[in-house]
Amino acid sequence: MNPASLILLAFAMSTDAFAASIGRGAELSKVRFISALRIGIVFGVVEAIMPLAGWALGHVAMQFVSGIDHWIAFAMLALLGGHMIRAGLKKDDTRSPADTDAQPGDKSIWLIAFTALATSIDAMAVGITLALTDINIIVASLAIGLATTLMVTFGTLLGRAIGTIVGKWAEVLGGLILIAIGVAVLYEHLVGVVSA
Template sequence: MNPASLILLAFAMSTDAFAASIGRGAELSKVRFISALRIGIVFGVVEAIMPLVGWALGHVAMRFVSGVDHWIAFAMLALLGGHMIWEGLKNGGADAIKVAGVQQEDKSIWLIAVTALATSIDAMAVGITLALTDINIVVASLAIGLATTLMVTCGTLLGRAIGTVVGKWAEVLGGLILIAIGVAVLYEHLAGVVSA
């Protein structure tokens, strides 16, 4: 995976958390930067850990699926991207943050972590997919974590001003990017087979 694809992947993985943080910011009457940054860091750490977990699971399964790994990677990314698009269009993309259901700005770090976990399950699925590709999982996980920290911090700060509509389209865009990456993985493999 080239650096441009890695950056796109990192930001695509952060779009659901970004959508959730916009919803959170829209609920608050006043948002302080330090609170937004703290929420961003929690989301970023959780989002960085989940691809590692998925990669470990995928790496174990790799010996059983090595002949069709490119098709599995394509299918998983396409399905995950399609699901993100569906959720973005159906729910407006900001429902995940409301799982915690608390209105005050300084809610428990544990409730924030649970919400972060809920929005990072897709990162674990991508981690499984990354085990089937030629990528440095530590670099990919750090990129996903940093992108999520940045996006959630910004989303929380901007939520009051831009509302939940942007969150909806951010998740749709993230889904489209995942599908495009899946197509690129499949194309790279099939092009390699043809030229071999």
């Protein structure tokens, strides 16, 4: 996976958390930077851990699927992307379970972490897919965590001005990016087979 694909993947993985943070920010009359950053860090840490867990699972399974790994990576990314697009298109409320307090920093860290976990399940599935590709999982996980921290902090801060509509389309864009990465993985393998 080239650096451009890695950056796209990192930001695609952060779009569902970004959508939730926009919904959160849209409900607040005033958002403090430190509170938004705290939520961003929690989401970023959880989002960075999940691909590592998925990668470990995928690495164990790789010995059984090495001949068709590129097809599995393509199918999983396409399914995840399609799911994100569908969820984004039918979503009319981007509220998360932590969306009931007046300020983002007022909620317990555990409830925020639970919300982060709920929005990062797809990152675990992507981690399984990454075990089937030639990528440094530490770099990928750090990139995903950093992108999520930035996107959630930014989304929380700008949610009031942007509104909930953008959150829906961010998830659709993330889904399209995942599908494009899946196509790129399949293309790179098939071109490599043809030229070999």
